[in-house]
Amino acid sequence: MKNAYRILLAISCVVLVACHKKGSEASASASAAAATEQAASTATTSTAKSNESAKASAADSASSAEPTEQQAELAKKKALMEYATMEDRYINDSKGQWANGAKASTTFGDDNSSGPSSVNAVANVKGGVDGKTWTNNNQDIGFDWLETTYEKPVSATDVRVVFENGAGVEAINKISIQSTDGKWNTVWDGISDQKRDQRGNRTWFVRSFDRTSYKVKAVKISIANNMERGYKVIDAVQLVGD
Numbered sequence: 557m558k559n560a561y562r563i564l565l566a567i568s569c570v571v572l573v574a575c576h577k578k579g580s581e582a583s584a585s586a587s588a589a590a591a592t593e594q595a596a597s598t599a600t601t602s603t604a605k606s607n608e609s610a611k612a613s614a615a616d617s618a619s620s621a622e623p624t625e626q627q628a629e630l631a632k633k634k635a636l637m638e639y640a641t642m643e644d645r646y647i648n649d650s651k652g653q654w655a656n657g658a659k660a661s662t663t664f665g666d667d668n669s670s671g672p673s674s675v676n677a678v679a680n681v682k683g684g685v686d687g688k689t690w691t692n693n694n695q696d697i698g699f700d701w702l703e704t705t706y707e708k709p710v711s712a713t714d715v716r717v718v719f720e721n722g723a724g725v726e727a728i729n730k731i732s733i734q735s736t737d738g739k740w741n742t743v744w745d746g747i748s749d750q751k752r753d754q755r756g757n758r759t760w761f762v763r764s765f766d767r768t769s770y771k772v773k774a775v776k777i778s779i780a781n782n783m784e785r786g787y788k789v790i791d792a793v794q795l796v797g798d
Contacts (some may be wrong), residue, residue, distance in 0.1 A: 645727065646760060651796050653707065655795075681792060690789070703797075709772060710765070715796070719758065723751060727781060729747065772795065775795055
């Protein structure tokens with residue numbers, strides 16, 4: 557009888573322990589599930605806030621990058637003033653002088669029976685910037701050249717070529733200067749990096765170099781016509797030196 561009682565008691569303890577273990581496991585599982593759900597909720601909220609912040613930042617950047625009408629107009633006027641200041645400095649350079657003679661490989665109208673019009677004549681390059689121009693006769697074939705002479709030979713430091721409306725400025729490929737003994741020296745050659753200056757009616761192609769030890773009396777501009785299709789139009793060529 558006592559043995560039966562002991563066996564029954566042992567079975568009851570085992571059952572109670574098993575029930576307690578299942579309850580603990582269930583509680584742990586529930587806690588873990590709750591924690592996971594909370595973490596997911598937190599992550600979702602954080603992501604949403606980050607997206608909203610990024611959108612707001614992008615909107616602010618776009619707003620600040622786009623100028624107002626007033627700002628755009630002010631920027632335009634500033635560019636025009638910078639161009640006017642630059643051009644005035646070149647034109648009135650005390651060390652600069654304009655050509656007193658000019659000749660060219662071709663002139664627009666060479667093929668006409670009556671010859672080139674005075675509007676396109678190479679003689680128009682003589683003197684300063686005045687709107688009178690020389691136009692070549694080739695749009696995209698071969699090379700052309702323009703040679704200018706100057707009254708006073710100088711130790712040169714700069715050559716400035718003035719293109720009307722920038723026509724041909726990308727085609728210039730070499731600048732040579734002639735010493736008083738007749739020798740030609742190349743001071744620049746290559747591919748033009750100058751684009752049409754949108755700020756004004758003229759585009760200045762400027763090349764500076766070390767002051768020559770010899771006196772310079774002439775300048776020769778070479779043009780590769782296929783580098784910029786169309787006629788090349790030059791107003792004036794300035795030699796700078798002392």
